[in-house]
């Protein structure tokens with residue numbers, strides 16, 4: 001038996017999974033999204049990464065960013081190492097690409113703020 005907390009919505013249902021593979025039985029979910037979440041956790045868990053990167057701008061030395069998609073949990077340490085080495089030197093608007101993630105996984109890191117755009 002495995003237990004998870006569904007993070008798909010703020011309700012945070014406590015999920016229980018009995019069995020494995022296609023035969024796994026999920027309980028505790030208030031909607032079908034919880035079952036999909038539990039099955040993904042068993043096979044290929046993913047997360048959206050939210051963080052900040054350094055900038056060269058004195059008025060906004062840190063810029064909020066996130067991955068443009070969910071990435072495999074196994075990739076999170078490598079993505080965080082990429083993020084730690086970023087220094088934004090040009091104004092970037094909310095939604096624009098900060099860096100591609102393709103050295104590590106599919107997707108891009110995008111800005112989630114207009115702090116650098118005046």
Ligand code: SF4
Pocket residue numbers: 006007008009010011012013028029030031032033034035037
């Ligand atoms: S199972 Fe449904 S209601 Fe419960 S946390 Fe997940 S998405 Fe929300």
